[in-house]
Amino acid sequence: MELLRLEQVxxxxxxxxxxxxxxxxxxxxxxxxxxxxxxAGKTTLMRIINLLEHPSSGRIFFRGRxxxxxxxxxxxxxxxxxxMVFQKPVMFSGSVYYNLAFGLRVRRVPEQEIRRRVKEALExxxxxxxxxxxxxxxxxxxxxxxxxxxxxxxxxxxVLLDEPTTSLDPVMEGRVHEIIAKMRERGMTIILTTHxxxxxxxxxxxxxxxxxxxxxxxxxxxxxxxxxxTRFVAEFTGMCNIYEGEVVEAxxxxxxxxxxxxxxxxxxxxxAGERVCVGIRPEDVMLIRTxxxxxxxxxxxxxGVVREISPQGGAMLRLHISGSLEVLADVPRHVVEKMSxxxxxxxxxxxxxxxxxxxxx
Amino acid sequence: xxxxxxxxxxxLILLFSFDPYVMSTAKVQLMVSSTAVILATLAALxxxxxxxxxxxxxxxxxxxxxxxxMGLPPVVVGLVVFVFFMRKGPLGFxxxxxxxEIMVIxxxxxxxxxxxSVSISAINSVPLSIRETAVTLGAGGRDVMLLxxxxxxxxxxxxxxxxxxxxxxxxxxxxxxxxxIAYSVATEQGVVTLSKTRTLSTAIPLETSKGDISNAIAFGxxxxxxxxxxxxxxxxxxxxxxxxxxxx
Numbered sequence: 001m002e003l004l005r006l007e008q009v010x011x012x013x014x015x016x017x018x019x020x021x022x023x024x025x026x027x028x029x030x031x032x033x034x035x036x037x038x039x040a041g042k043t044t045l046m047r048i049i050n051l052l053e054h055p056s057s058g059r060i061f062f063r064g065r066x067x068x069x070x071x072x073x074x075x076x077x078x079x080x081x082x083x084m085v086f087q088k089p090v091m092f093s094g095s096v097y098y099n100l101a102f103g104l105r106v107r108r109v110p111e112q113e114i115r116r117r118v119k120e121a122l123e124x125x126x127x128x129x130x131x132x133x134x135x136x137x138x139x140x141x142x143x144x145x146x147x148x149x150x151x152x153x154x155x156x157x158x159v160l161l162d163e164p165t166t167s168l169d170p171v172m173e174g175r176v177h178e179i180i181a182k183m184r185e186r187g188m189t190i191i192l193t194t195h196x197x198x199x200x201x202x203x204x205x206x207x208x209x210x211x212x213x214x215x216x217x218x219x220x221x222x223x224x225x226x227x228x229x230t231r232f233v234a235e236f237t238g239m240c241n242i243y244e245g246e247v248v249e250a251x252x253x254x255x256x257x258x259x260x261x262x263x264x265x266x267x268x269x270x271x272a273g274e275r276v277c278v279g280i281r282p283e284d285v286m287l288i289r290t291x292x293x294x295x296x297x298x299x300x301x302x303x304g305v306v307r308e309i310s311p312q313g314g315a316m317l318r319l320h321i322s323g324s325l326e327v328l329a330d331v332p333r334h335v336v337e338k339m340s341x342x343x344x345x346x347x348x349x350x351x352x353x354x355x356x357x358x359x360x361x
Numbered sequence: 362x363x364x365x366x367x368x369x370x371x372x373l374i375l376l377f378s379f380d381p382y383v384m385s386t387a388k389v390q391l392m393v394s395s396t397a398v399i400l401a402t403l404a405a406l407x408x409x410x411x412x413x414x415x416x417x418x419x420x421x422x423x424x425x426x427x428x429x430x431m432g433l434p435p436v437v438v439g440l441v442v443f444v445f446f447m448r449k450g451p452l453g454f455x456x457x458x459x460x461x462e463i464m465v466i467x468x469x470x471x472x473x474x475x476x477x478s479v480s481i482s483a484i485n486s487v488p489l490s491i492r493e494t495a496v497t498l499g500a501g502g503r504d505v506m507l508l509x510x511x512x513x514x515x516x517x518x519x520x521x522x523x524x525x526x527x528x529x530x531x532x533x534x535x536x537x538x539x540x541x542i543a544y545s546v547a548t549e550q551g552v553v554t555l556s557k558t559r560t561l562s563t564a565i566p567l568e569t570s571k572g573d574i575s576n577a578i579a580f581g582x583x584x585x586x587x588x589x590x591x592x593x594x595x596x597x598x599x600x601x602x603x604x605x606x607x608x609x
Contacts, residue, residue, distance in 0.1 A: 050497055080499040090490045093512055102508070103498035154499065 009058030033204035042193035082158035089147030091135035121153035284355035285329035371575035390560035397468035409480035430474030436533030472524035483516020
């Protein structure tokens, strides 16, 4: 069921257009990540959804009701079904309890129920027993979790999390991800902004990539990662091998693109003569054994010299290969060892036609 | 030197024997000045809220006027009030001249701009993020306003105490409009002088010029005591509201 829909939402500050023509819909229980570099308009979009700011044009529907047509009590009623957690949460002066109770008190929830729900929310974020602590003396990580509890205690339908992990260390980031999982268990719909691709990919049911106030692509993590539509999306989601070239031969399902001295077969269609960008993810670059006869299945076979091998964390190594193309390849450590690849050595590799992508510039 | 010690000694005796003249003078001071501060607070707070939460024409001009008002010379305020309320003045028919009421009016004028101005800056210094957090947590307009006032509480209290400090310390205004009047009555203990419009601060120069140093010292001690209490109160409230560090 659709919870939220944006139609052609734009925002201008004077001459500067911060958001333009954003259309997006969100179904109940979904987690959408808004991925983009700083200054892409992520926070502004969240503030508009939360009605902290008014869009210059466009419409926002929450459960089918046009928010911009509402006012007074009705608007307050809808606003109380969503909550935003800011990137740098501020605490009201007073106790942690006062902070958590605030939203419930303005909703006229009986004090006895408030006490119960505050206790429960503190347990959810792993801060039980913090009720009487002075909220202004909490550390950054603690304040972050209290801000989550302060939002969760309201049992909102929609939670807007603005860069919840940007200023956190990996351990705290993991904790925040656990809290987000708990929010989802409770059926909350979430929009989360981030500039970390791994976070967007691992958390989101869908990803919306934002750049310069425009949506570049919206899709499942798999779609966005493996079929990026634009060069920007490709770069931002870790497709680090991107080349400019020209279509020399257009076919039905495949076309051939000339990149420098090399002609690559690519699944996809583009008119001959057009300048295009092609890209491939580093883990899709395949090293080919040269001690056995080459199979005909292998397309786009290239030769190169390994310049550098650097650890990628986990079991992967990143190879920097020079030759007719500069290529980064992520290869499992055991493969590198088995093939006794060393810096300075020559390798043969394949860029699979089905893994190469045509990208809009 | 002996004279001074003797003065202090006699002042303490006057204080602890609850001398009717000293007590009535202190009472007039407390009544007049606290009434002025309370009324000025009641008038200034709603106005401060309006200044911080609404936009209207001439706002910055009015703010400048209010800030100017913080530095008004008390004696000039006294003179202006006097001119308005004197028998032949436009408000002369009220017959308030040389009464406690007119002293309250004069001190109100002195305290009001200070309380208003300090409150406005205290409210304005509450970060926007506090308001926005309240809004996103579902607060309505009134809830947000109350929260912001609560966050600004320490600053507002500081403003009220600054206003109190000003009116308890000033001489010029209440002397000019109140007339520094005391009267004598016959009682069983003999003739006793009581204050009508005489206050601690106006009595001190009078007693000094009369050569009655011990009376002057007694008044001075009470005034010091009041100032001291005001400061104690400030510190108590600072701890109570736990905001001092964030606002200072």
